[in-house]
Amino acid sequence: MLKEKNILIGITGGIACYKVCELISYLTKEGANVECIMTKNACEFIAPLTLETLSKNKVVTDMFEKKEHVEVEHISLARKADLVLVAPATANILGKVASGIADDMLSTTLMATPSPVIFAPAMNNEMYNNKIVQANIQKLREYGYQFVEPIVGNLACGYQAVGKLAKKETIINKIKELLEGEE
Numbered sequence: 390m391l392k393e394k395n396i397l398i399g400i401t402g403g404i405a406c407y408k409v410c411e412l413i414s415y416l417t418k419e420g421a422n423v424e425c426i427m428t429k430n431a432c433e434f435i436a437p438l439t440l441e442t443l444s445k446n447k448v449v450t451d452m453f454e455k456k457e458h459v460e461v462e463h464i465s466l467a468r469k470a471d472l473v474l475v476a477p478a479t480a481n482i483l484g485k486v487a488s489g490i491a492d493d494m495l496s497t498t499l500m501a502t503p504s505p506v507i508f509a510p511a512m513n514n515e516m517y518n519n520k521i522v523q524a525n526i527q528k529l530r531e532y533g534y535q536f537v538e539p540i541v542g543n544l545a546c547g548y549q550a551v552g553k554l555a556k557k558e559t560i561i562n563k564i565k566e567l568l569e570g571e572e
Contacts (some may be wrong), residue, residue, distance in 0.1 A: 396423050398424070437450055
């Protein structure tokens with residue numbers, strides 16, 4: 390089911406981005422071709438080299454990086470993907486996409502993506518429960534974006550509350566569910 394599928398993972402700047410390493414490892418072992426886009430803030434939490442090693446693909450971090458060949462990279466990544474996962478999805482990326490803002494490689498690629506997109510939010514519970522964030526999530530759902538809800542757990546701020554990135558198995562099940570629908 391995952392074999393030979395092209396999965397694009399967008400990693401944003403939240404502490405939970407280290408958990409994406411395990412997802413990438415699993416997906417590649419199952420035969421998926423995993424490519425990654427990291428936001429500038431995500432690069433503050435984990436190194437692109439980590440994801441390149443796990444995915445066996447170059448990680449895109451800069452929209453204006455000089456390239457050896459001429460290609461509109463955000464369009465080619467968007468067209469190639471069978472599915473896009475944004476994990477962790479911060480309040481920032483949810484707000485950008487809900488508002489149609491495309492100002493970095495990830496948000497620009499998401500705007501050009503015809504394939505299913507899954508957001509896996511992870512953030513402080515107060516941020517997650519903020520009315521603006523919830524309105525953005527609702528708006529994205531209405532546009533057809535998919536979600537894997539955060540769970541209750543220990544958050545980086547020390548709270549025990551909703552906002553923790555969903556378990557790997559839950560995210561993988563959602564990916565499989567959407568990819569099965571394509572076949």
